[in-house]
Amino acid sequence: MTIAKQTVLKSFAAVVHDHGRCVTTALAKAETACATAGKRLTPLRRRVLELVWGSHLPVKAYDLLAILGREREQAAPPTVYRALDFLQQVGLVHRIASLNAFVGCGEPLQGHVSQFLICTQCGTVAELANLGLSTSISASAEALGFQATRQTIEVEGICKHCRKRGAQAVQ
């Protein structure tokens, strides 16, 4: 079976990189995406998105809540869940079902299929947009008379950085 051409939307970032750039880019794209969709990126929603992009690690809802609570004096679960729901609808963040956590989407401007690679060592999540893979899965379902409308594809394993590190010295 051939490996389909795939786009890496959010790769395993080098351990050290200019992450400020990641955040800036993500927020700029978010503005555009919301404007295009006719949705409002309010300060709260923008801040939550910024926090999600705080790293390339998946973020838990209650961690966001704790940070917001320090910043705003008033923050309850609905505060963060509503923002996250909105961001998901616009396609700015994805929810990782197997982790109950959220990650920013690297390419929110067009709808796309997505698959996630989750490193169990460093926790980093990479997002793929392998259309061939997605199509293959849908085809497998269709062969059974099942019409697929949504896919949850989450793969756990060890990322290339951690493999390299592991080869040098098992800590």
Added chain:
Amino acid sequence: MTIAKQTVLKSFAAVVHDHGRCVTTALAKAETACATAGKRLTPLRRRVLELVWGSHLPVKAYDLLAILGREREQAAPPTVYRALDFLQQVGLVHRIASLNAFVGCGEPLQGHVSQFLICTQCGTVAELANLGLSTSISASAEALGFQATRQTIEVEGICKHCRKRGAQAVQ
């Protein structure tokens, strides 16, 4: 891309079928699986497995808890979660991450990859064991230097029965 040969481990059952047979078979296989693995299928574990097999729908942990509570006078979350953990380890049930729910495994006797088709209309879950698909996903990951160890593949959509029903009369 060709569709790999796939085994349907737990198909979309006809609306009416002899489900008692499903349960009996599942419990018999469970006895064998536990005996082989040198694990004990205690009355509690057996009962939880039986409840999971109550239908072809995914079952929530707290629903199991409620039923057990009626039957046993004493049942707390650990009661059901410990049983479910055990059943998962032996491979007798699978957890559906996108639903926070559990389904019985139709073919627990040998280890296998699995994918799940979830009908959003009737709620039924079918389990596939499409090795080609699984291999294809691992290969996509490997192409990025990622060594996959576990896959969560859950597809939502409409099953063949519901499609047929829908064509006759949109209720």
Added chain:
DNA sequence: CCACTAAGGTTACTCAATAACAAATTGTTG
């Protein structure tokens, strides 16, 4: 019978998510 291990009971807690209703903010329209 005694020591050891596995299984289950019990209490209590943290985290995940949503319901329902009130207040405030924003957008629209005469």
Added chain:
DNA sequence: CAACAATTTGTTATTGAGTAACCTTAGTGG
């Protein structure tokens, strides 16, 4: 601008998911 509608956020409270820690009970082997 004033009045109204729609959206967003605040607030309170609850349900559901899952786990930690500790204790008791039940099997197992000598």
